[in-house]
Amino acid sequence: MKYKQYVLVCSGTACESSKSKDLIDALYHEVLAADLGADIQIVKTGCFGFCEKGPIVKVLPEETFYVQVKPDDAAEIVQEHLVKGRPVTRLLYDPQQSKAHAKLEDIDFYQKQVRIVLRNCGVIDPDSIDEYIARDGYVALEKVLFEMTPEGVIDELRKSGLRGRGGAGFPTWRKWEFTRQVASDEKYVMCNADEGDPGAYMDRSTLEGDPHSILEAMMIAGYTCGSCKGIIYIRAEYPLAIERLNRAISQAKEYGLMGEKILGTDFCFDIEIRLGAGAFVCGEETALIASTEGGRGMPIPRPPFPAVKGLWDKPTVINNVETYASIPVILMKGGDWYAKIGTETSKGTKVFALTGKIKNSGLIEVPMGTTLRDIIFGIGGGIKDGKKFKAVQTGGPSGGLIPEQYLDTPIDYENLGKLGSIVGSGGMIVMDEDDCVVDVTKFYLDFSVDESCGKCAPCRIGGKTLLTLLDRVSKGTGTDADIASMKQLSTAMQRASLCGLGQTTPNPVLSIIRHFEDELNAHIKDRHCPAGKCSALVRYEIDEEACIGCTVCARKCPVNCIAGERKQPHVIDQERCVKCGACLEACKFNAVIKS
Amino acid sequence: MSEVQGQAAGVEEEDVKLTPELIAFIAEWKPQPGNLIMVLHRVQEHFGYIPRPIAFEVAELLEIPVAKVYGVITFYHFFRMTKPGRHTVAVCMGTACYLKGGQELIDELETLLGCSNGSVTDDGEFGIQAVRCIGCCGLAPVLTVDGEVFGNLKTDDLPEILAQFRGK
Numbered sequence: 124m125k126y127k128q129y130v131l132v133c134s135g136t137a138c139e140s141s142k143s144k145d146l147i148d149a150l151y152h153e154v155l156a157a158d159l160g161a162d163i164q165i166v167k168t169g170c171f172g173f174c175e176k177g178p179i180v181k182v183l184p185e186e187t188f189y190v191q192v193k194p195d196d197a198a199e200i201v202q203e204h205l206v207k208g209r210p211v212t213r214l215l216y217d218p219q220q221s222k223a224h225a226k227l228e229d230i231d232f233y234q235k236q237v238r239i240v241l242r243n244c245g246v247i248d249p250d251s252i253d254e255y256i257a258r259d260g261y262v263a264l265e266k267v268l269f270e271m272t273p274e275g276v277i278d279e280l281r282k283s284g285l286r287g288r289g290g291a292g293f294p295t296w297r298k299w300e301f302t303r304q305v306a307s308d309e310k311y312v313m314c315n316a317d318e319g320d321p322g323a324y325m326d327r328s329t330l331e332g333d334p335h336s337i338l339e340a341m342m343i344a345g346y347t348c349g350s351c352k353g354i355i356y357i358r359a360e361y362p363l364a365i366e367r368l369n370r371a372i373s374q375a376k377e378y379g380l381m382g383e384k385i386l387g388t389d390f391c392f393d394i395e396i397r398l399g400a401g402a403f404v405c406g407e408e409t410a411l412i413a414s415t416e417g418g419r420g421m422p423i424p425r426p427p428f429p430a431v432k433g434l435w436d437k438p439t440v441i442n443n444v445e446t447y448a449s450i451p452v453i454l455m456k457g458g459d460w461y462a463k464i465g466t467e468t469s470k471g472t473k474v475f476a477l478t479g480k481i482k483n484s485g486l487i488e489v490p491m492g493t494t495l496r497d498i499i500f501g502i503g504g505g506i507k508d509g510k511k512f513k514a515v516q517t518g519g520p521s522g523g524l525i526p527e528q529y530l531d532t533p534i535d536y537e538n539l540g541k542l543g544s545i546v547g548s549g550g551m552i553v554m555d556e557d558d559c560v561v562d563v564t565k566f567y568l569d570f571s572v573d574e575s576c577g578k579c580a581p582c583r584i585g586g587k588t589l590l591t592l593l594d595r596v597s598k599g600t601g602t603d604a605d606i607a608s609m610k611q612l613s614t615a616m617q618r619a620s621l622c623g624l625g626q627t628t629p630n631p632v633l634s635i636i637r638h639f640e641d642e643l644n645a646h647i648k649d650r651h652c653p654a655g656k657c658s659a660l661v662r663y664e665i666d667e668e669a670c671i672g673c674t675v676c677a678r679k680c681p682v683n684c685i686a687g688e689r690k691q692p693h694v695i696d697q698e699r700c701v702k703c704g705a706c707l708e709a710c711k712f713n714a715v716i717k718s
Numbered sequence: 719m720s721e722v723q724g725q726a727a728g729v730e731e732e733d734v735k736l737t738p739e740l741i742a743f744i745a746e747w748k749p750q751p752g753n754l755i756m757v758l759h760r761v762q763e764h765f766g767y768i769p770r771p772i773a774f775e776v777a778e779l780l781e782i783p784v785a786k787v788y789g790v791i792t793f794y795h796f797f798r799m800t801k802p803g804r805h806t807v808a809v810c811m812g813t814a815c816y817l818k819g820g821q822e823l824i825d826e827l828e829t830l831l832g833c834s835n836g837s838v839t840d841d842g843e844f845g846i847q848a849v850r851c852i853g854c855c856g857l858a859p860v861l862t863v864d865g866e867v868f869g870n871l872k873t874d875d876l877p878e879i880l881a882q883f884r885g886k
Contacts, residue, residue: 323855360850703825
């Protein structure tokens with residue numbers, strides 16, 4: 124090692140917003156002040172995944188893992204740890220821990236994880252091609268160019284069992300094989316980085332933490348399918364990822380790893396970045412192509428599939444960020460190695476964005492087949508604030524809610540499908556007793572309706588009608604007949620919608636009809652929202668006995684609907700109340716009752 | 719967009735013109751297929767929105783119908799046709815933020831600023847926008863002001879955040 128110690132600081136988006144940039148500056152300053160500039164290197168890395176506890180700092184070689192480090196802590200880390208060799212215990216994840224150097228592996232958040240896609244995130248400086256190369260970067264490309272035929276690459280992917288991580292789970296090798304077989308003077312390799320699923324950010328972290336892995340995999344796809352042009356379609360809302368990708372592309376070109384005659388062979392490949400502009404439907408590959416062509420991102424019927432007629436009517440292979448990130452490792456270690464991880468039908472690992480009412484939210488990577496319980500209560504540390512688990516939602520607006528009795532289900536494409544949900548791109552949102560399934564489903568449906576491109580009637584009209592029906596339920600005016608209509612509409616949408624968006628829009632609705640009948644019935648029959656979320660079914664009242672007439676609630680009320688003299692019990696005008704709950708929050712005497 | 723807003727914006731927009739840099743950018747992209755979205759991104763980066771006269775100019779320079787430009791602008795959430803506030807407060811409404819009180823943040827901002835979601839304060843200082851997931855779910859609920867992220871928020875934190883930006 125060139126330096127005696129390395130200080131790795133996370134600079135993913137979440138940690139940067141927790142002031143990790145200032146922290147890096149402070150560390151530099153302190154290291155120079157202590158005259159350690161020659162011994163210690165400070166490295167800004169990609170996402171460690173443990174966003175809940177960011178900013179994260181890791182000191183090598185001892186691997187001490189610090190959490191929630193503030194710029195003001197820099198002096199202590201340098202003086203105590205780097206100068207005197209004593210770790211700053213108060214910044215460890217578990218300060219009570221007996222070991223002097225608590226490592227990342229000691230923390231339950233990391234114990235069940237297997238990091239293949241995220242192998243370099245939080246390990247290397249994403250802006251340094253040298254660090255990527257030092258971690259076997261571009262070795263797979265070299266191996267493919269010099270030792271493998273395109274058929275050989277496809278065979279290896281077939282053996283690996285890798286399936287598309289964008290949501291649908293189509294075998295990657297077949298996509299490549301189809302595109303390779305079509306004869307054409309021009310073909311395209313595209314990367315779908317238009318991560319639009321609310322509550323999911325695995326692609327963002329991968330691109331920000333390890334951009335070269337995507338470039339390498341796209342070039343391998345180019346060599347295999349006979350294409351020399353790659354396009355990354357990325358959300359404009361991810362400026363940091365775009366900046367790092369651009370830098371990675373120019374570095375790769377400088378090193379002769381991209382452009383003409385790559386590594387001295389006849390293989391040429393160039394990658395260009397195209398920005399998305401906020402349209403969820405562009406995750407659908409034909410819509411993504413329409414958008415890249417500069418128009419409205421509306422899907423078209425398939426076939427012809429993009430493998431035959433894609434971008435500019437040329438054969439095009441489109442894969443998701445996470446799929447690409449897995450490929451260099453598979454080709455280095457072999458398909459058989461990869462196939463040992465996971466379940467019978469779903470191989471390898473999957474990255475999930477574990478968020479919601481969970482103790483340790485963050486980005487995790489687990490082998491397929493890990494149970495939901497292991498993820499939520501093991502890695503995630505269970506529910507926050509001692510609340511009770513209600514449901515976990517996977518697959519975002521296209522997925523469904525899964526109740527407690529299925530928590531021991533091993534995750535794979537088929538199992539989640541049987542439960543009425545999907546693996547999807549990897550959003551995993553945990554809900555507790557305070558969340559209402561009707562309210563959450565309305566949120567998803569509202570999203571899908573807003574994002575429907577409007578081209579086909581089942582999605583455009585069906586989604587809107589479903590939302591109207593569900594809205595009635597949430598207002599206490601729904602009937603059993605409405606549930607029957609929702610089921611019927613859902614079936615029609617699943618069968619007749621043009622693309623995946625419309626086909627999966629009913630999934631959240633169907634999942635609550637199936638798994639949360641009691642809660643749904645409470646809304647319909649009892650006109651009651653058990654979680655107290657559906658505002659139309661909530662009533663705020665003031666307990667005359669408990670109210671001392673302090674007037675705080677009346678002053679806090681945004682619509683002035685609370686009346687009463689000072690030192691006299693107050694009354695809420697139910698007609699005008701907007702049910703915001705401000706009075707409940709404001710009352711110090713527990714006199715406001717929510718029912 | 720309300721009538722009044724449209725007219726107000728119209729008055730200001732008379733002087734809006736493409737800068738030489740923007741014209742050069744458009745000329746550079748013109749030969750490349752699928753250029754419209756990239757050009758609109760650059761235009762919005764410059765003006766903060768896509769002013770109506772500029773949309774006409776873009777159509778002319780790229781030699782495409784204005785209808786196509788309008789079609790693309792209105793299809794995508796990212797593009798806007800009204801002038802934003804000097805500071806844009808974007809509240810994340812991804813699922814994690816929604817569950818943890820994103821809507822309450824919007825409600826409180828509306829009360830504090832006296833303008834509704836999607837509009838701008840009368841003095842043009844702040845605009846409120848509910849936005850799609852910005853990918854900081856670990857910090858939910860989250861908002862950004864001019865791109866700077868503030869996480870783990872409570873409604874009580876909002877006045878202080880706004881004060882940091884007011885008048886700057």
